[in-house]
Amino acid sequence: MKVLALVLFIITYLCLLILPKFRAYIALGSAFVFVALGYAGVLPVINVFSEVDWNVIMMIAGTMGVVSLFIESKMPSKLADFIIEKTPNVKWAIIALALFAGIISAFIDNVATVLMVAPVALNISKKLKISPVPSVISIAVSSNLQGAATLVGDTSSILLGGHAEMNFLDFFWFKGKPGLFWVVELGAAVTIFVLLVIFKNSKQPVKSMEKTEVTDYFPTVLLVGIIVLLIIASFIPNKPATTNGIICVSLMVIGLVRKFIKTRDSNTFMDALKEIDYTTILLLTGLFIVIGGIKEAGVIEDIGNLFVKASQDNVFIIFTLITWASVLISAFIDNIPYVATMLPVTSAIASTMGIDPYILYFGLLVGATLGGNITPIGASANIAGIGILRKEGYEVSAKEFMKISVPFTLAAVISGYLLVWFLWK
Secondary structure, three states, X not given: OHHHHHHHHHHHHHHHHHOXXXXXXXXXXXXXXXXXXXXXXXXXXXXXXXXXXXXXHHHHHHHHHHHHXXXXXXXXXXHHHHHHHOOOEHHHHHHHHHHHHHHHHOOOXXXXXXXXXXXXXXXXXXXXXXXXXXXXXXXXXXXXXXXXXXXXXXHHHHHHHHHHOOXXXXXXXXXXXXXXXXXXXXXXXXXXXXXXXXXXXXXXXXXXXXXXXXXXXXXXXXXXXXXXXXXXHOOOOOOOOOHHHHHHHHHHXXXXXXXXXXXXOOOHHHHHHHHOOHHHHHHHHHHHHHHHHHHHOXXXXXXXXXXXXXXXXXXXXXXXXXXXXXXXXXXXXXXXXXXXXXXXXXXXHHHHHOOOOHHHHHHHHHHHHHHOOOOOOOOHHHHHHHHHHHHOOOOOOHHHHHHHHHHHHHHHHHHHHHHHHHHHO
């Protein structure tokens, strides 16, 4: 039973790697096989409805809908204009845009962040007649870094929050200690020095640019509203498991209804639905079921035991293994399926060793989130950034990408790895 479940899982993962365009169908197909074999008595029966984390699914869908309205309002470009006004040259403009992308990405999807901020970098580059490649790469890797800072910043953070029952404020202050937010911010601070070295020769002055006019401030209110309501909800005891998801979806609906009343455009709802990343949602739905299947078969417990044996019951070694293995694996594999798989594994490891699981959770998230920065295919934000550059006629090689991404990632991971251990050992 365990062998069959493990083989099916490995086949699923290989197919996800080989056929990235069909990831959602692969995950759903594998989920169907696990469920069918369960009812056939070959594998344990899976309760499909309970295995899927509906709170995570609803949070992702609702936030994506609000973000689409936010982008449409042009508020991100307005904020970027303000930042660029304050920078003396290209070097500081690039660093400011990267930091700005990071701040936005702490609260909304990484890909959406790149889509918001990259056009500003392109505009600067065209005016100064310089290559936009370094600035767009910096924006992409910075957005990946900050995605782990808050509960709503990245799918991997949402997965951690759902699995570990962490609320919004837990990312800032957790069990009497600084939370993951400060670990990420230390990494961001260290990467400023890396970017200063990389762009030390980019001293061309930045000329004033045409100002962006915001068309609607209401989407900004909605986005801030999501954050505020998630904070308030974190204080409510015994709340329904889908509370955060309901908040995000409700504010999306409010935004769409208002837009429809204002524009009388019959395509309002359909256009918003098109903005939701169904590939990610369907992929996660399938993976929740698949992971439930291998968990019921006892595979996750066995994987945890292997890690424990490799570490010889040493907490520092297991923490180091999980963090740096996550960096390496996430450089080539999307961190969503990886984190979804490894969260129950780290729980099993912590249970076997009799330790607090949170140090392993944080090591996992630091490694998996930042590891995707190393290669052009390691994270969706990187792929989005390179796609924008390709449309502008710039082909980015792996070597060119990694000149920025590798020192950036190593600086962020090392600082985060050391701080997590110092705080949670």
